[in-house]
Amino acid sequence: MSPRTAAALRGDDTSLRDHLIEAARRLVAERGTAGPTVRDIAREAGVADGVLYNHFAGKEELLALGLDAHVRAVDPGAPVPEPGSGTVEANLRTLVRRGFELHGAIVPAFVGLLSQPKVLSAYASLPKTSVPLREVLSDYLRGEQELGRLAAFADVGAAVTLISGAWHDLVLRGLLAGVVPGSVEPDDRLVDSLVATVLRGIARH
Secondary structure, eight states, X not given: OOHHHHHHHTSOHHHHHXXXXXXXXXXHHHHOSXXXXXXXXXXXXXXXXXXXXXXXXXXXXXXXXXXXXXXXHHOOOOOOXXXXXXXXXXXXXXXXXXXXXXXHHHHHHHHGGGGOHHHHHHHHTSOOOSOOHHHHHHHHHHHXXXXXXXXXXXXXXXXXXXXXXXXXXXXXXXXXXXXXXXXXXXXXXXXHHHHHHHHHHHBOO
């Protein structure tokens, strides 16, 4: 048993519960939600299999909490560009790149949920502390539109759909090609081309 595990097990029930969630988070980050079993999580945490059931309703609840912890670790809530600050192009480039990075780390972990509706339901019921990046992007573009820095006739919703679709496309193509989750990264040319293409449709002329 590692010193880290031993220290956690000497604590109270709250620290042990958090220790088990952290073990689940590490496995979700490495394997997604489809792979880890109760035994896998117990071994990662350095405890007996049955200990998990003293703190959680079942594997589904623990995996949901591990997934939530993974999402929070990947997306700590970085500052968002304010409408009217800098240039629209630079701000949009920042948001687009962040979207690629977040989806590269998060989407692979969600793929396994398609066959685990109980885990998905448990995750959906957890309180969320951050706003999804798609909504952040939408709010930013609408703010710029209200300030007149984007065309009044522009369909912001369509622009957001195009960008978020590109986020998912890069990651899913990587997964289908057998690329290790989280290792798919866009180059600057892709980010610049996407931003330029979208702005040609919504920029003020």
